[in-house]
Amino acid sequence: MNTPNVVAANWYRAAFERVVARELADPRHRLPIEDFKQFVRQQNHSGRARRLALTAVDRLDPKFGPTLIPTLLDDREFRDDAVAAVLKQGVAAQTRGDKPAAQRAFQLAFAHALSPDQVTAAASKLQSLGEQANIVEHLGLITDWSVIGPFAAPGMTGFRAIFPPETAREPLAAVTQTDKKTLQWLPAHASDAFGTVDLIKSLGPTDEAVAYAYTVVESPSDQQAELRCSADDNLSIWLNGEKVFGRDMWLNGTRFDRFRTPVHLKAGQNRVLVKICQGPHHRDPAVGNAWTFQVRFCSADGAGVPLKRMPAVESTLRSKPFEKVTSGK
């Protein structure tokens, strides 16, 4: 079952479950339970196969799983289960009035939590004990930006249209449009705990338009990272002048970690330019037209990579001019 091919894995699983069911029906079964336990512990095996093996072990040694799981805080397959178990331990300690034990448990849970709900839960628990948890750094969220727009893009042409912020050498130069109206870069900050920036708050409501967001992040070293992003309606991203992501989709929502792509962050300053398209309005005028985006840099398992973030204004002043924009994806 150690295969990424889910179809093949399901055929193996069907056979495995038949064998297990047949053996369990016999009180003198010959299931190699200790081998199953070893298989569960070994991270080099497929996560779903390990979980299936654990299911079989649970039937014969129900104490094995509950004992093992809380120790698997860095396990690719069982991390969420382990964090949930540790959170539960923290709640139990809190209930019995053991604040130090609760605090240790919640700190441990927060340090290993990577799913938004568990990060939120652990941070909230720490906060209830008077301790702050930095979700932004923990997940590598980029929360401070300079934004400019709207650039008119009727008929959902925005994704392919090129506006001055994509080509200008000065990254934050004001843009005078053909109607003589000048657009300025404005500071924008995430409006929720997970880095979602609401462009309507910065630029006002609009339909069928494009906005750009710009920031600079400092990496302590050359490092590989995953760029994870999402937008309503769609987004394209340039890193140090190179287009690293773009997806021509419309009428969608900003959802955490919706898109991901591997990137290289160089030591020192890295310039990030994001283009966010806004689609047409719903046929019902009463339905809102959201215009939001979210960006983060993290490791492959979702933990934030080390970065120094600069406030929008500071990054604006200190960043170097754009190099010539290269085409991308």
Added chain:
Amino acid sequence: MRGFQFQFSLPALCIAASFLMLAAPNATHGDNWAGWRGPGGNGVSHESGLPLKWSSSDNVAWKTPLPGMGVAGPIIWGDKVFVTDCDGPHQANLHVICLARDSGRELWHDQFWGTSPTLHHDTKSSMATPVPVTDGQFVFAFFGTGDVFCTTVEGELVWQRSLASEYGAFENRFAASSSPVLYENLLIVQCDHYGDSYVLAIDKATGATAWKVDRPGYWHSWASPQLVPVAGAKSQSQSQFELVLCGSEKLDAFDPATGRKLWTVDGMLRECIPTPVFDNGLLYAVSGPKGPTLAVRPGGRGDVTNSHVTWSAIRGAPFVPSAIVVGPAYELVDDAGVLTCLDATRGTRRWQARLPGRYTASPLAGDGRIYFFNEDGVTTVISSRADRYEMLSQNAIDEPIFATPAISQGQLFIRTPTHLWCIGQAARPKRSTEARPAGGSLSVR
């Protein structure tokens, strides 16, 4: 049985009569509930003696716990009930479960891994939202993870497809919810999602693709395909049915045998959840909230927005529950419980009433009644007479109802988040003898 069940209204008897010749070898099985909203996919049963009163403790034949989460209603064939479910991380562990119809005892239980779980609603959807479908020989289960499984009715895996691996991971805020349909030798799956949408016809015997039609731009759809009989389909080159799909802002019809596009109607809203229903020679498609019902005459070609839309009415549009049509009454319950009855031939308002609670499950009809299932577990039963609102009973169970129930052999099968309930006496009912707007049940090869 190789075909699927279908039902016809009296105005369509001329069509039905011609089909009877084709259907005779595989007819009967009228008491089965083989897929989403039963025979014909309209939510209408032709049985009598259906339960009128029950509670958590009264008139309950059995109640069986289900392992995880699911919003897919059950299906029933003969002495077996089939239901899907999901659990585990991201709900990617998928279940196909078979219970004995007379006792609720588990007969077999298959589990599979899903390829690509998506986001889902907390209560109204899950990876197990699409209702499975059976032809009595095989069970076909489609999941929001982008996987299709075919098992025998005895639980042996026959084939599987990972559509998410083949054509791209599903992207969905509320999980794919479209229930597949069977047409002749094909299983037809509507895969509209935020990625690359498409409709796929799979050879039900082998699992091979028979045809695939891409649907760029149809991202906000959770509706199920509907097969609609076509009046005057006489030539061998013309199928006797149209495959109708609701998608973002459009209603499209295809030849179910080939996937050839037949006609389109503009005017749906961006998000389409209810499945269209057919009766009186008209297809009724609704999208909401606040969207129109479009009553469309099948059989057109090209853009038939101006030529085949018999009427359009805004009143009463639900967001989630599908509508129901019983003869001259076209009834919609919106998510907040406002029940609207429109004249099925003209779209004019007949009456309106307020039902208790909120609604996700779609209504069912049978035995001169219409059943409305609210999210608090209360079922309001009303008379199906079109001229006025007449409540017959209200029945509460102590679990919420989000899945559309099923009717079979005089019993009502209600799936809640934790259990499958069988309501009513197990005795096989007699066929209704009263005049009814929808005619007999038959199957087509």
